[in-house]
Amino acid sequence: SAVISQKPSRDICQRGTSLTIQCQVDSQVTMMFWYRQQPGQSLTLIATANQGSEATYESGFVIDKFPISRPNLTFSTLTVSNMSPEDSSIYLCSVEPLTNYGYTFGSGTRLTVV
Amino acid sequence: EDQVTQSPEALRLQEGESSSLNCSYTVSGLRGLFWYRQDPGKGPEFLFTLYSAGEEKEKERLKATLTKKESFLHITAPKPEDSATYLCAARGSTGGGNKLTFGTGTQLKVEL
Numbered sequence: 001s002a003v004i005s006q007k008p009s010r011d012i013c014q015r016g017t018s019l020t021i022q023c024q025v026d027s028q029v030t031m032m033f034w035y036r037q038q039p040g041q042s043l044t045l046i047a048t049a050n051q052g053s054e055a056t057y058e059s060g061f062v063i064d065k066f067p068i069s070r071p072n073l074t075f076s077t078l079t080v081s082n083m084s085p086e087d088s089s090i091y092l093c094s095v096e097p098l099t100n101y102g103y104t105f106g107s108g109t110r111l112t113v114v
Numbered sequence: 115e116d117q118v119t120q121s122p123e124a125l126r127l128q129e130g131e132s133s134s135l136n137c138s139y140t141v142s143g144l145r146g147l148f149w150y151r152q153d154p155g156k157g158p159e160f161l162f163t164l165y166s167a168g169e170e171k172e173k174e175r176l177k178a179t180l181t182k183k184e185s186f187l188h189i190t191a192p193k194p195e196d197s198a199t200y201l202c203a204a205r206g207s208t209g210g211g212n213k214l215t216f217g218t219g220t221q222l223k224v225e226l
Contacts, residue, residue, distance in 0.1 A: 001160065004157075033212070041218065042118075042201070042216040043158070043203075043216040044216075045214065048210070048212060056210070092157050096212065101160060102146075102148045102162075103148065103214060104160060105150075105157035105158045105159075105160075107156055107157045108156070110155070
């Protein structure tokens with residue numbers, strides 16, 4: 001399975017600021033995914049990031065709020081822009097399944113907005 | 115819209131007391147039913163993928179099964195180290211076929 005390194009692991013941010021989360025994979029993958037896990041809730045897909053094309057956002061998520069970069073086949077970033085306390089959540093990156101394996105997830109970024 | 119529902123929300127077992135977790139799904143064109151384990155402060159850890167009704171997979175004390183409407187995660191003779199949140203997710207054919215719809219999970223606590 002792929003190994004994913006996600007940074008930062010946690011952060012406390014002031015409202016109105018932005019935070020960029022990095023996701024590095026140890027192998028080349030076509031598809032990377034960004035999820036949000038709000039306290040006590042399930043994981044919700046924010047967007048799918050393919051290298052060389054614009055990210056595809058799910059309903060309720062917009063590029064201005066969650067811009068994504070995918071410069072190569074092993075790296076992606078998610079920015080949470082103009083943050084409010086409602087953005088406090090765990091953000092997770094994930095990659096497509098490799099042979100006989102499921103989607104692999106990073107360890108997550110725990111974001112608190114104050 | 116794809117939906118995944120897990121029950122119970124929380125489960126407390128004594129060590130050695132076997133039980134099952136349920137995952138009900140409504141998905142357009144199922145392309146995989148996934149089980150994950152999530153420990154506090156960590157990302158989900160992959161356990162199993164099931165693709166068709168009747169399929170079963172086992173790993174140590176865990177066994178996952180799949181029907182056309184549900185999946186079960188059977189835990190046999192659990193140990194305290196099995197304590198975690200177990201997540202079920204379905205991959206449907208909508209949205210390009212790579213979207214996972216997650217349930218809210220079952221928090222399992224295994225006590226001595």
